[in-house]
Structure formats: structure tokens, C-alpha cells
Amino acid sequence: MNYVFPNELHVTWTVMIVLYPYITGLVAGAFIVSSLYHVFGREELKPISRFSLASAFVFLLFATLPLLMHLGHPERAFNIMLTPHFTSAMAGFGYIYTTYLILVALEIWFVMRCDLIKRAQESGFLPWICRIVVLFNYKDTPETREADHRVTKFLAGLGIPLACMLHGYVGFLFGSIKANPWWATPMMFIIFIFSAIVSGISVLIFHYFIVSRINGWKIDAACVRSLARYLWAFMMVAVALEMMELLSIAYEQTEATDVLGLLIRTKLFWSYVVLQFMVCSLVPFIMLAVTALFRLSDRVAYALIWLSSCMLLAQVLLMRWNVVIGGQLVSKSMRGFTSYMPGVWEKEGLITAAVIFTLPFGILYVFHRIVSLFPDVEKEGIPPHGV
Amino acid sequence: MPCNDSISRRTMIRRLAIGASGTLLLSIFPKLSFGKEDAPGASQTPAKKRPLYAYAVDTSRCIGCCACMRACRAENDVPEGRFRTWVERYRVRANGEALVDVAAQDNFVFTEPPAEDIVKAFFVPKLCNHCEKSVCSQVCPVGASYESPEGVVLVDQKRCIGCGYCVQACPYGTRFIHPETHTAGKCTLCYHRITRGELPACVLACPKGARMFGDLHDPLSHLSVFMKQRRYRVLKPEMGTHPKCYYIDLDLEVV
Amino acid sequence: MTKQNDDMKVRPDYRHAYPVLVILFVLVTAGLTVRRLLVPKSFGEYGYFRADAMDDEKAIQPRHVGRAACVECHEDIAAIHAKDVHASVECETCHGVGGKHVKDNDVPMARADAKNDCLVCHRQLDARPGSFPQVDWQKHYQFVGVNDPTTACVRCHSGHEPLYLDHDLRTARLHPLIQQCNSCHMGRTDETLKKPDTHPKIFQCDYCHADLAKSFAQGSHTKVSCTTCHLFIKETAFSGRIVRNTNPKFCLLCHRKEAFKGNAGGKESGPPTIEWPAHIKDVSKDALDPNRPCVNCHQDQIHALYTKEAHHAM
Numbered sequence: 001m002n003y004v005f006p007n008e009l010h011v012t013w014t015v016m017i018v019l020y021p022y023i024t025g026l027v028a029g030a031f032i033v034s035s036l037y038h039v040f041g042r043e044e045l046k047p048i049s050r051f052s053l054a055s056a057f058v059f060l061l062f063a064t065l066p067l068l069m070h071l072g073h074p075e076r077a078f079n080i081m082l083t084p085h086f087t088s089a090m091a092g093f094g095y096i097y098t099t100y101l102i103l104v105a106l107e108i109w110f111v112m113r114c115d116l117i118k119r120a121q122e123s124g125f126l127p128w129i130c131r132i133v134v135l136f137n138y139k140d141t142p143e144t145r146e147a148d149h150r151v152t153k154f155l156a157g158l159g160i161p162l163a164c165m166l167h168g169y170v171g172f173l174f175g176s177i178k179a180n181p182w183w184a185t186p187m188m189f190i191i192f193i194f195s196a197i198v199s200g201i202s203v204l205i206f207h208y209f210i211v212s213r214i215n216g217w218k219i220d221a222a223c224v225r226s227l228a229r230y231l232w233a234f235m236m237v238a239v240a241l242e243m244m245e246l247l248s249i250a251y252e253q254t255e256a257t258d259v260l261g262l263l264i265r266t267k268l269f270w271s272y273v274v275l276q277f278m279v280c281s282l283v284p285f286i287m288l289a290v291t292a293l294f295r296l297s298d299r300v301a302y303a304l305i306w307l308s309s310c311m312l313l314a315q316v317l318l319m320r321w322n323v324v325i326g327g328q329l330v331s332k333s334m335r336g337f338t339s340y341m342p343g344v345w346e347k348e349g350l351i352t353a354a355v356i357f358t359l360p361f362g363i364l365y366v367f368h369r370i371v372s373l374f375p376d377v378e379k380e381g382i383p384p385h386g387v
Numbered sequence: 388m389p390c391n392d393s394i395s396r397r398t399m400i401r402r403l404a405i406g407a408s409g410t411l412l413l414s415i416f417p418k419l420s421f422g423k424e425d426a427p428g429a430s431q432t433p434a435k436k437r438p439l440y441a442y443a444v445d446t447s448r449c450i451g452c453c454a455c456m457r458a459c460r461a462e463n464d465v466p467e468g469r470f471r472t473w474v475e476r477y478r479v480r481a482n483g484e485a486l487v488d489v490a491a492q493d494n495f496v497f498t499e500p501p502a503e504d505i506v507k508a509f510f511v512p513k514l515c516n517h518c519e520k521s522v523c524s525q526v527c528p529v530g531a532s533y534e535s536p537e538g539v540v541l542v543d544q545k546r547c548i549g550c551g552y553c554v555q556a557c558p559y560g561t562r563f564i565h566p567e568t569h570t571a572g573k574c575t576l577c578y579h580r581i582t583r584g585e586l587p588a589c590v591l592a593c594p595k596g597a598r599m600f601g602d603l604h605d606p607l608s609h610l611s612v613f614m615k616q617r618r619y620r621v622l623k624p625e626m627g628t629h630p631k632c633y634y635i636d637l638d639l640e641v642v
Numbered sequence: 643m644t645k646q647n648d649d650m651k652v653r654p655d656y657r658h659a660y661p662v663l664v665i666l667f668v669l670v671t672a673g674l675t676v677r678r679l680l681v682p683k684s685f686g687e688y689g690y691f692r693a694d695a696m697d698d699e700k701a702i703q704p705r706h707v708g709r710a711a712c713v714e715c716h717e718d719i720a721a722i723h724a725k726d727v728h729a730s731v732e733c734e735t736c737h738g739v740g741g742k743h744v745k746d747n748d749v750p751m752a753r754a755d756a757k758n759d760c761l762v763c764h765r766q767l768d769a770r771p772g773s774f775p776q777v778d779w780q781k782h783y784q785f786v787g788v789n790d791p792t793t794a795c796v797r798c799h800s801g802h803e804p805l806y807l808d809h810d811l812r813t814a815r816l817h818p819l820i821q822q823c824n825s826c827h828m829g830r831t832d833e834t835l836k837k838p839d840t841h842p843k844i845f846q847c848d849y850c851h852a853d854l855a856k857s858f859a860q861g862s863h864t865k866v867s868c869t870t871c872h873l874f875i876k877e878t879a880f881s882g883r884i885v886r887n888t889n890p891k892f893c894l895l896c897h898r899k900e901a902f903k904g905n906a907g908g909k910e911s912g913p914p915t916i917e918w919p920a921h922i923k924d925v926s927k928d929a930l931d932p933n934r935p936c937v938n939c940h941q942d943q944i945h946a947l948y949t950k951e952a953h954h955a956m
Contacts, residue, residue, distance in 0.1 A: 003487035005513075005560030006470045012551035012564055072549015072569025079529035079548055081673075082680050085690055090528035090552050106662065113658075135661045143655030150654055178626060179522065179558035332560045333642050335487055450774045452763040454735045461739045462705050476769045494762075500778065501768035508769035533691030543695035546682075579702035588706050594731040594763065595774070 002336030011328045011340040014348040015321075016070040019356060021170045021192065022199065022320045023063045028167035029200010030056040031104065031159055033227070038111075038156035044222040051373040052204050053111060056163075057104045058360040058367065064097065065356050069348055089173045096169060100162050107155040109133070110148040114140050115371045126370050167196040174323060181256030181334075182263065182327040187245050194238035199316035201231045205309035207361070209302070217377045221298055225291070228305045232288035235312055239281045242319070259334045267329050267337050272322045280315030284308035438602040439538045440576060441631040442587075443610055443619065444512050446638070448597035451476060451510035453495035458592035462577060469563040471574040472514035472589055477640050479507040485640045511641050512598060514589070515540060515561040515574035516622060516630030523553035523562060523573075532571065538603075538631060539578055542571045558626045576600070603631075705741040706734050715747075719802055725810040726803035727775075727873070736801060760795040773876035785865070786895075787912015790902040797902065798895050805873065808889035808935070814875065817884045858945035871944075888935035894918055 030052045036042040037049040045052075068074040081094035109116075117140045120130040171192025174183040205227050212219050249260055264272055287304040290296070296304070329337045343349040367373065451474055459465060459472050468491075476497060478486040481504045490497045521540045524532045531546040532553050542553075547570035554562045554571065565572040577587035581600070585591075590600045601610025620637050621630040634641075687693035712733045713720040723729060734740055736759065738752035757779065766776040783791065786798075799805070847868040848855035858864070871892070876882040899915040922930045925939070941947060 003475075003489075006468075006473050006489050006491045007554075007560050007563040009468065010563065012554045067550075070550070072551075072564055073547065076529075076546065076548045078680075079531070079546055082677050083530045083546070083685060083690070085527055085530040087690075088526045088528045088552070090526065090550065093528065102666065109662065110659075135658075135665075137658045137661070139655075139658055141655065142652045144658055146652040147654035147656045147659065151656075151659060173552075177526075177555050179556055328555070332558055333487070335485075335642070447771060450763060450770050451767060454762075458706065458735070458739075476767075478769060496758075496762050496765075497767055497769070498765065499767070501766060505768045508767075509771075510769050530685070530690040530692075531695075533689055533695070535696055536688050541695065541699055543692050544698065545695065546692060575699060577704075578696070578699045580704045580706075582700050583704065585704060585706075585708060591706055591708060591732055592735045594728075594735060596730065 003333055004331035004336050004338045005333055008328075008331050008333075008338050011325070011338060013324055013328060014070060014340075015325075015342040015350065015353050016066040016348045016356075018317070018320045018324045019066040019353050020063065020070075021167075021324070022317055023059050023066065023357070023360075024167050024170055025192070025196030025199045025316060025320075026203050027056045027059045027063060027200070028163040028193070028196040029198065029202075030059065030204055031163045031200070032197055033201055033204055033230075035156040035160050035163075036230070038107075038152055039160065042226065044220075044226045047220040047223045047374065047376060048204060048208060048227070050111060050375070051208065052200075053104070053108055054364060054367050054373050055204060055207070055360075056200075057108055058363045060097075060101055060104055061363065062356060062360045065359075066353070069352055069356070089169070089176050092169060096162070096166050100159070100166050103155055103159050103162060107152055107159065110152045110155065112371050113148050114145060115375065119371060130370065164193050168193045174327065177327075179332055180327045180330070181254075181260060182330055183323065185245060185248075187241060188323075191238065191241045191245065194234055194241055195316050195319055197234045198231065198238050198312055201227055201234065202309040202312040202316070205231065205305060206313060207364075209306045209309075211374075212377075215377075217374065219298075219302065224302065224305060228288055228301075228308070229292050231305075231309065231312065232285075232292050235281070235284065235288070235315075239277075239285070255334065259330055263326060263330055263337065267339070268322055268326050271318055272326065276315055276318040276322060280311045280318060284311045284315070436604045437536055439604045439631075440517070440581060441538065441601065441603045441610060441633065442514070442517065442576065443599040443601075443613060443633040443635065445597050445599070445617075445635040446509060446511050446641075447636040448595045449474065449510040449512055450595055450597075451497055452594065453490060453497075454592040454594060455512060455589035455598060456495045458588040459574075462580075462588035463575070465572070466566050469565065469572060471561070471572070472512065475511045475513060475641070477509055477511060477638065478502070478505045479640065480504050481506050487640075509638065511634070511637070512589075513559065513561070513622075514632065515557075515576075516559055516628065516632040517574075517576060519629035519631060520627065522556040522558065522626070522628055523571075526552045526556040528552065535578070537581075539576045539581075540573070541575055541578060542573060544568060544570050547571050558623050558628065559630075703741070705739040707740040707744050709733055711740060711744050722800075723802040725812070726807050727805050727811060727875075728802065729811055755794055755796045755801060757792075757794050760799075760801075771876075773874075773882075785912065787904045787915070788900075788902055789904065789911065793902045797900070798898075805887060806889040806891035806895070807873070807885055807887050808892070809885070811875070811883075811885060814873075814883040814885040816877070817874070817882055854945050861945055862943045863945075888937050890933065890936050893936040 033045060034049045034053040034056065037045040064077075068077060071077060078094075080091060081098070084091040084094060086092070113134060116130045116134045117138050120127050120134055120138065168189040171189030174180075174192075175185055175188025177183045205224065208224070209219065211217070246264075249257060284307075287308045291301045291304050291308075325340055329340065331337060342353070345351055364373075453474050455472055456470070456474060463471060465471050470491070473489050473491070474495070476486075476488050476490075480486065517534075517538060517540045519538070521532075521534055524534055524540060527533075527547075528550065529546055529548055531543040531548070532540070533543065534540050549564055549569045549571065551564055551571070554564060562571055562573045564570070577585075577589075580587060587598075587600050590598045599610055599613060601608040601613075603611055603614075605611060614633060617635050619633040619635045621633060622637075623642065624630075682692045682694065684693035685691070688696075709720070709732055723733075736752075736754040738754075740751060742749040743751050761777075761779060764776050766778045770776050780791075783789075783793070843849050851868075855868075858868075871887055873885040873887060874882050875885065896913045897915050898918050904912055904915060917924075919932050922932060937944060
């Protein structure tokens with residue numbers, strides 16, 4: 001045993017390609033949360049709707065960065081839009097990504113236009129930017145607001161299929177590789193969409209709690225509890241889909257079953273079986289079930305929800321790792337495994353990954369400095385109005 | 388032309404805009420009609436058919452000297468640790484277990500002396516299968532990987548973005564990302580040689596004629612005749628790639 | 643909602659969004675224009691790729707020159723090489739690529755005459771086809787009495803004509819194995835022939851050549867197999883070519899006296915050796931032709947001569 005084709009000793013897709021679907025997943029998930037408010041009228045999510053839209057936008061801005069870090073020739077990246085070879089699942093990326101980026105940018109523009117106008121009246125560098133962004137048109141009337149509202153709703157509605165497309169497409173990118181038994185399944189893109197939503201909701205909860213704690217804001221209980229319920233629902237579907245995929249591999253007993261079984265038992269035992277499933281799926285599932293089904297004090301519930309969101313963030317990251325790296329560990333000779341561990345300082349190493357993942361949070365802060373992402377927030381101590 | 392008041396200026400502009408954007412949308416895909424046209428020079432010399440190059444490996448002839456690997460490296464500047472072609476050694480034990488390995492280092496020489504419990508052993512040379520429906524070309528997002536009119540799967544080194552999707556898609560593991568050029572590297576069937584009428588370096592170097600190369604469109608070519616006489620199969624036919632690298636005497640163990 | 647508060651309903655005012663549409667339109671138009679300009683001219687000529695890429699590939703200069711180029715200057719070696727068992731081995735397989743040497747003769751070629759260079763092909767491996775000549779060099783050295791393990795193979799076997807065949811390999815006759823099968827299997831229903839255990843051992847020389855094998859067993863070459871001198875070149879699973887080699891140089895591979903042979907630790911090992919070409923003078927006053935086959939004198943030490951009668955009596 002353990003023969004790999006000689007070219008397979010070098011793992012081609014590194015931790016950068018783990019990060020790429022992770023970040024696009026955050027985009028899709030965060031966007032869907034904002035659309036739950038804008039399109040489906042979940043009023044309890046209003047406090048977080050701007051934050052989620054802005055999060056989707058900044059993550060989207062950075063979604064291509066790991067790809068550019070990975071490309072052998074990043075300067076040729078635009079070839080994908082110059083000569084997109086549409087027989088390839090990857091060829092659509094340039095156009096889908098650009099369309100989605102424009103859509104999210106437009107939606108943000110329409111959502112925040114009135115605040116941008118207010119900000120533009122002040123003096124300073126940031127208000128000056130605001131003036132350019134609103135295109136020097138400071139007309140803010142109920143009529144324009146109504147127009148903004150309608151356009152927002154339209155864009156948010158249009159954005160849901162696009163978000164699913166952008167991210168489902170990433171899943172398809174892997175799922176369509178027939179040469180790789182760990183990837184090749186039509187389930188892949190559905191699994192990716194659901195795990196994207198899970199990671200998106202998780203990052204919002206995770207970040208919202210931290211931001212609130214730092215600024216001493218009152219956490220909106222209805223909002224967080226609603227998010228937690230959504231998170232619970234979506235994570236159940238996501239994990240169930242992954243389990244079903246695993247089940248069908250085990251049950252179908254195809255020629256790939258042996259090697260994939262061995263992959264799970266050896267190479268991916270810790271990252272897949274123990275961490276992804278036993279720890280980061282089962283524990284949040286129980287915690288979220290408890291918060292949803294039992295009356296808990298806010299303090300306990302928040303702790304459980306925040307912990308769950310952390311663990312589910314890790315779960316989705318582990319899932320991306322196990323898919324992207326796990327799939328490449330299996331030799332196409334079906335006779336063995338290669339191995340991969342990212343370096344710390346190399347071009348596609350862990351430091352780069354950490355920087356790429358941290359940058360969006362920084363940009364989000366700058367964003368918040370320009371236009372508040374939590375316009376209706378209340379300071380801790382002042383009694384909340386609705387709850 | 389007198390302006391018709393019933394059609395306002397705004398409507399006109401709107402209509403124009405719709406028309407223009409429609410045209411633009413269509414022109415995103417300006418070359419949807421890209422298809423395989425005739426080969427270069429096909430129209431000038433209609434009598435001579437464009438060649439369709441293919442490859443055959445007679446595994447029973449291979450002696451595992453790996454002269455092909457050395458020749459390939461000398462001819463094509465293959466980087467250290469990457470392979471355009473390689474020779475696999477299969478050794479089946481008495482208990483049915485198959486040991487597979489490649490002499491990937493030290494001038495590609497197999498050195499272990501024969502072992503007691505080996506009941507069957509043979510070598511299998513591997514290389515790009517130059518598939519008729521090559522997945523690697525299919526998945527190239529920028530059209531940098533392509534099948535030449537002669538059926539050779541090649542990479543445009545000036546357009547390849549080095550994404551590695553083709554490396555993932557190839558079921559045979561014959562592609563790699565070149566560590567210096569950062570583009571996809573693979574067997575070109577020595578395109579620079581065969582278009583000059585010479586043999587690929589590996590075929591030239593093989594002392595036992597285990598590797599064969601020829602034109603399938605020429606019914607009298609060495610390869611065409613050989614293919615009619617021998618029974619052969621291809622690697623991983625279930626992948627639907629229709630490889631043009633044919634294997635004679637292929638064992639079940641070989642994938 | 644319209645029925646009760648029609649007057650309260652706010653009519654949307656979209657005018658502030660028009661510049662956004664214009665900007666989008668301009669961006670898309672600019673993008674598409676740039677795209678038109680940047681797609682290479684030859685793109686799509688033969689398929690979804692840049693046709694000029696094929697020319698890039700064609701422009702690479704070959705480095706292997708091929709045998710024909712070598713023959714132009716080294717006709718003498720080529721003639722020797724073409725008739726012996728290494729005929730199928732390309733010059734550049736042992737000597738390295740010749741592109742530079744052909745352009746500038748002062749650039750030397752590799753020599754590949756160390757023992758390990760030969761063992762690349764001839765080292766005994768379990769995956770090497772059994773019909774291919776392969777040696778466990780230690781056993782081989784012991785057998786031929788070479789006591790210096792650093793001795794290169796080329797000290798005895800020339801790389802160009804390793805077995806000194808006395809006639810061209812290409813003229814070797816096909817051994818009529820298949821005819822032998824037919825002589826029994828055509829029109830006969832002898833049940834014993836269909837039982838594997840009782841099937842004649844047709845792949846062993848002595849089954850057909852029993853008389854020769856018998857006389858061979860009485861000679862002095864019993865440690866040598868038939869195919870050592872009657873080289874068998876396998877063509878298919880059931881047939882091959884036989885080349886009988888009576889070149890004195892071939893006999894001398896084992897029997898020539900060399901500094902690196904015999905007397906290991908004061909003890910005689912390997913086959914008996916002779917001084918060459920002194921041996922010819924020793925055995926005859928009038929100098930014999932050195933190319934005369936050894937078997938002309940030494941036939942009795944190998945096996946009785948082949949006779950038609952004996953062959954047909956089989």
C-alpha cells in the first residue's frame with residue numbers, strides 16, 4: 001500500500017484554497033441573513049441587517065485575495081474574464097463574482113444612502129469620501145427613501161440566488177472533479193451552500209457579541225435568539241447532508257470506498273471525525289438545541305450561543321480543510337495518501353492565511369467609522385424598548 | 388425628422404439603452420462559435436490527411452530501465468521532483484498484495500534485488516494519455532490548456548494562470564505546476580519533435596520498443612497496424628476521457 | 643393597503659439612482675472594450691485557445707539528434723552496433739543527448755561505461771521480463787572468475803557489441819516452436835496432450851534436442867545453459883529467434899586470460915582461461931586465422947555436432 005503518483009507528492013491546492021471557499025461561504029451566509037430581513041421581513045433581524053450586509057461586502061472584497069496568492073500568475077488573473085472557457089466550472093468565477101460584488105455594493109449604497117448623505121454634510125476626509133460615494137446628490141426625501149427601499153428589496157431578493165450561485169458554484173468546482181473520489185458528488189454544492197449559511201450566521205453572532213462587548217452595547221436578545229434558531233436549523237441540515245454523503249460512500253461500496261474509509265480512519269481522523277463531527281458539530285448542536293428548547297437566562301443563553309458560533313466557525317473551516325486538503329491527500333492511484341502541512345511563513349502559509357482572514361474585520365471597522373453599522377444600538381444599562 | 392410627441396425623448400433613450408445593453412450582453416460571449424476548424428495547411432494539401440497522434444505502451448516489453456524518464460528530462464527540462472512520464476513497478480506478493488513503486492530519485496534506477504515471495508512482477512510506463520475528451524482542457528478556465536488539431540494536449544505557457552485546476556482534474560496524475568514557470572507542465576508528446584517528423588524522446592530512448600508512437604489517421608503507420616493486431620485497453624476508461632494512450636497486456640492491478 | 647391610505651402612499655423617486663445606472667453602463671462598456679482589445683488575435687483559430695501557442699511549442703529546439711545523425715560520422719561503430727544485441731538501443735540512451743556535440747564536435751558525449759551504467763538495464767529485478775538478459779553481478783563475476791569487483795562490464799563486453807555475434811541479429815532464423823505444437827495438436831485427439839501435467843516440456847531444449855543434450859551433459863560446459871551460446875530472442879509468448887554464436891570473441895568472454903580474472907586468493911576460480919592471441923601460435927605453427935571459430939577444434943568439449951538424421955529421428 002501507499003503508492004502515490006510521483007506528481008502527487010506536491011499538494012497543488014494549499015491552505016489558500018481552504019480559505020477561499022471559507023470566505024465566500026461567510027459572504028453567502030452573511031448576505032442571506034441580511035436578506036432574511038430585507039426580503040423575508042424578519043423584523044427581529046433588523047439590528048444586525050446592516051452589519052451582515054457590510055460583513056458580506058468586506059468578505060467579498062477579500063474572497064479573491066487567497067486565490068491571487070495561490071495563482072502561479074496572478075498578473076494573468078483577468079484572463080478568466082478575457083477568455084472564459086465556459087466548459088470549465090471555474091470559468092464563470094470572474095463574471096459571477098463581479099456581478100455579485102456589484103450587486104452587494106449597490107445594495108449597500110441604497111441601504112445606507114441616507115446615512116451617507118448625513119455624514120457627507122460634515123467636514124473631514126471621511127465625509128469627503130461619502131460625498132463622492134453618494135455622487136454629490138444629497139436629495140433625501142421620503143420619495144427617495146421609498147425608492148431606495150424598493151431597490152434594496154429587489155437587489156436583496158436577486159442576491160439570494162446569486163449568493164447561492166457564487167457559493168454553490170464553489171462546491172460544484174470540487175464536486176465536478178470526477179477524478180477525485182472524495183470530491184466527486186453532486187451533493188457537494190448543496191453541502192457547500194448550507195455550510196456557507198452556517199458559517200455566515202456564526203461569524204455574525206461571533207462578531208456581534210465581541211463588538212457589543214467592546215463598545216458596551218446592549219445585545220438585542222430577540223435578534224440573537226432568532227439568529228441562534230436559524231443557526232441551529234441550518235447546521236442540522238448542513239451536518240445531516242455531510243453525514244448522508246458519508247453514509248452513501250460507506251453504503252455504496254464502490255471501488256473508492258476502501259481508500260476513502262482509510263482516509264477517514266487515518267489521515268483525517270482528527271480533523272474530520274474527532275474535531276469536525278464529534279466536537280464542532282455535536283457540541284454546538286446540543287448547545288443550540290438547549291438554548292432553543294429551554295428557557296435559559298440571557299447570560300447563559302448568550303454564552304452557549306457565542307460558544308456555538310465559535311465552534312461552528314471552526315467546524316466549517318475544518319470542513320473546508322477536510323474537503324480541499326483531504327481530497328488531495330488521496331492518490332488518484334487509489335493506493336495511498338500523500339501528506340500536506342502548510343508552512344508558517346511561506347507565500348501560501350499560515351501567516352498569510354491569518355492576515356487574509358483578519359483583514360476583512362479591519363476594513364469592516366473602517367466601514368463602521370464611515371457609516372454606523374448599528375444605527376439603532378443602545379448602550380448597556382438603558383432598558384431596551386421591545387423586549 | 389419631426390419629433391413625434393407621443394414618443395417622448397425619455398422613452399427613446401430608454402429603448403436605445405435597452406437595445407445597446409442587449410447587444411453588449413450578447414457580446415460578452417463574442418466567440419461562442421469557437422469550434423475546431425481545419426488544421427493548418429489542411430486546405431492547401433487536401434490529399435494528405437491531418438495526423439492524429441496517439442501512443443501505445445506494450446507493458447510486457449518494458450524492462451524498467453527508465454531510459455524514457457532520463458530522455459524526457461534531458462529533452463524537456465522537467466523540474467526536479469515533477470514528472471512528465473514515469474515507470475511504475477508492480478510486484479504482486481503470494482498473498483495477493485501488490486507493491487507499487489516508482490524510482491523517482493537517483494537517476495531513476497530500480498535497485499532492489501528480487502524478493503522471495505514475489506509471484507508476479509512487471510513494469511508499466513505512464514505518461515499523459517492525450518485524451519480525446521481531456522478533462523484537463525475542459526476544466527481550464529482560461530483556455531490555456533487545449534487539444535491541438537493533431538490530438539496532442541498542450542498548455543499555452545503564456546496564458547496559463549497557474550490555478551492548478553487541471554492538475555486536480557487529470558485522473559492520471561500526469562500534470563504538475565512547474566515550480567519555476569508557475570504554469571501547468573505536462574507531456575507534450577515532444578510536440579517540437581513530432582512536428583519535425585521525429586519521435587518523442589521517450590519513444591526514441593526505449594531500448595525494447597515498449598513505447599510506440601504514431602499517426603492513427605495513417606492506416607499504414609506502425610501504430611495503426613499494431614493496434615489492429617493487438618488487444619489493448621486504456622487506463623481508467625470509466626472516467627470517460629477516451630485516452631489515446633493504449634496499453635497492451637495491462638494487468639488488473641494497474642490504475 | 644392601497645384602499646385605505648392612497649394619499650399616504652409615498653411614490654418612489656428613482657432619479658437619484660440614474661447616475662448609478664450610467665456608471666454601471668460605462669463600466670461594463672469599458673470592460674467589454676478592453677476585453678475585445680486584450681484577447682489575442684489568434685485565439686479561437688482552431689478551438690478555444692491561442693493558436694500561436696502551438697508555434698511557441700514548435701519553436702523549441704530538439705536536443706536528441708537520433709541515430710542517423712551519429713551515423714554520419716561514426717559509421718564504423720554504427721555498423722558494429724547495428725548487428726549485435728544492442729542494435730535496438732539508441733546511441734543517446736547510453737551517451738546522453740547529442741544536440742550540442744553535433745553542433746560542436748569538441749563538446750564530448752557521455753561514456754556510460756561504468757558497471758552501474760550497464761546495470762541500469764541489466765540488473766536482475768523481479769519485475770524485468772524473464773526473457774531479458776539480467777545479472778546478479780556478484781554471481782556473474784564469481785561464475786566467470788572475475789575477482790576484482792570494481793571491474794567494469796565493458797572490460798569484457800563492448801557496449802556496442804556486447805556478445806560479438808558472428809552474424810547479424812537481423813538475419814537470425816525464427817525458431818520453429820509453433821510448428822512443433824502443430825505437429826501434435828493438428829488432427830490428434832490424444833487425451834494425454836490435454837492434461838497439463840503430462841504435457842511435453844516443449845519449452846525445454848532437451849525435449850526436442852535430446853541427443854544433443856545428452857552429449858552436452860558429457861561435455862565440460864554443463865554450467866552454461868543452451869541459450870547462452872544459442873541466443874534466444876523472444877518475440878512473442880510462443881516464438882523467438884535463435885542466434886548461434888561461434889565468434890571466438892564470444893568464447894573469449896569467458897576464456898580469455900585477464901588481470902582481473904582467476905586466482906582469487908591463490909585459488910583458481912571461473913572457467914579455464916587462455917592467453918589470446920598467443921593461443922593460436924601455441925596450437926599451430928602456421929598462424930591460424932584469429933577469426934576462426936573455436937569450435938572447429940573444441941567442438942567435443944561442448945556437444946556432438948548437429949546431424950540431420952538425429953534431428954529427424956526425434
